[in-house]
Amino acid sequence: MPLDRVTIFCFAASYSVAWLLELTLLLVQRPALRYLATLFGAAGLLAHTIYFLVQRLTLDSQAGSLLFLAWILATFYLYGSLHYRRLAWGLFVLPVIIGLIGLAQAFGVSSAGDSAHGVTIPVDPLQFWNLAHIALFLLAAVGVSVAFVASIMYLVQSRRLMTKTLPGDGVPLPNLERLENMNRRGINWAFPLLTIGLIIGLVQMAQDHVQLQGWTDPRILSTIVLWIVFAIVLYLRYGFRLRGKRVAFLTIMAFALLLVTLVTSHQHKPGGIP
Numbered sequence: 001m002p003l004d005r006v007t008i009f010c011f012a013a014s015y016s017v018a019w020l021l022e023l024t025l026l027l028v029q030r031p032a033l034r035y036l037a038t039l040f041g042a043a044g045l046l047a048h049t050i051y052f053l054v055q056r057l058t059l060d061s062q063a064g065s066l067l068f069l070a071w072i073l074a075t076f077y078l079y080g081s082l083h084y085r086r087l088a089w090g091l092f093v094l095p096v097i098i099g100l101i102g103l104a105q106a107f108g109v110s111s112a113g114d115s116a117h118g119v120t121i122p123v124d125p126l127q128f129w130n131l132a133h134i135a136l137f138l139l140a141a142v143g144v145s146v147a148f149v150a151s152i153m154y155l156v157q158s159r160r161l162m163t164k165t166l167p168g169d170g171v172p173l174p175n176l177e178r179l180e181n182m183n184r185r186g187i188n189w190a191f192p193l194l195t196i197g198l199i200i201g202l203v204q205m206a207q208d209h210v211q212l213q214g215w216t217d218p219r220i221l222s223t224i225v226l227w228i229v230f231a232i233v234l235y236l237r238y239g240f241r242l243r244g245k246r247v248a249f250l251t252i253m254a255f256a257l258l259l260v261t262l263v264t265s266h267q268h269k270p271g272g273i274p
Helices: 008-024 031-055 062-083 089-107 125-162 176-207 218-239 245-263
Strands: none
Touching: 008 031, 008 062, 008 089, 031 062, 031 089, 062 089, 062 125, 062 245, 089 125, 089 245, 125 176, 125 245, 176 218, 176 245, 218 245
């Protein structure tokens, strides 16, 4: 089959089947189902990669950034499935991946031929800083997403402990300490990248303010709000040693703000910053 015939449906369907198999494992504990789920996840990641490369998606578009974030998380899922087979990573990561793909499909997909900011190596300073701004934000989004998944798993595991569920029953999950460490590392990873990316974006906007509709640009505002939320989370965690469910809920709020930022487009004229 020609590579250009790989569509979003191909990898979205593969991820969906993998998730259904993960759900089936809750009822039927069979090693073959675990391997089959991993196989479908790997097939989805392969199709996802081919689609992203062949279509040369633009990272500055809503759909392109959502699909790229989904691809990173799919890689994270496959790594976890191969190295931690006894843990139900896919049960929590795959719905996030499928949801991001669904959002990308809703906003439509543009190729690099439709934009000046495709997945190409920039040759002038303006393009370089544009790409750096986008890349830093997307890398920060990876940290936010990992922290979000860890938070959901933390709340589930905490609920199981409160109800005194037996260790062998229910979804196999890491312990609370490990999940809290995942959350902390995700936040610590995301905040500096988000800060640098935001600074680059604000500097670009100040230099090119004529092409943007002032400082009320929706994506700039949502990114600033996201940064403030992360600053509050870090302050509460390290200043007041806040832990547990409260940090998990704040992280979930930060992930919701991240989605708002990703689906919000810049109000700029052609040639403006991404």
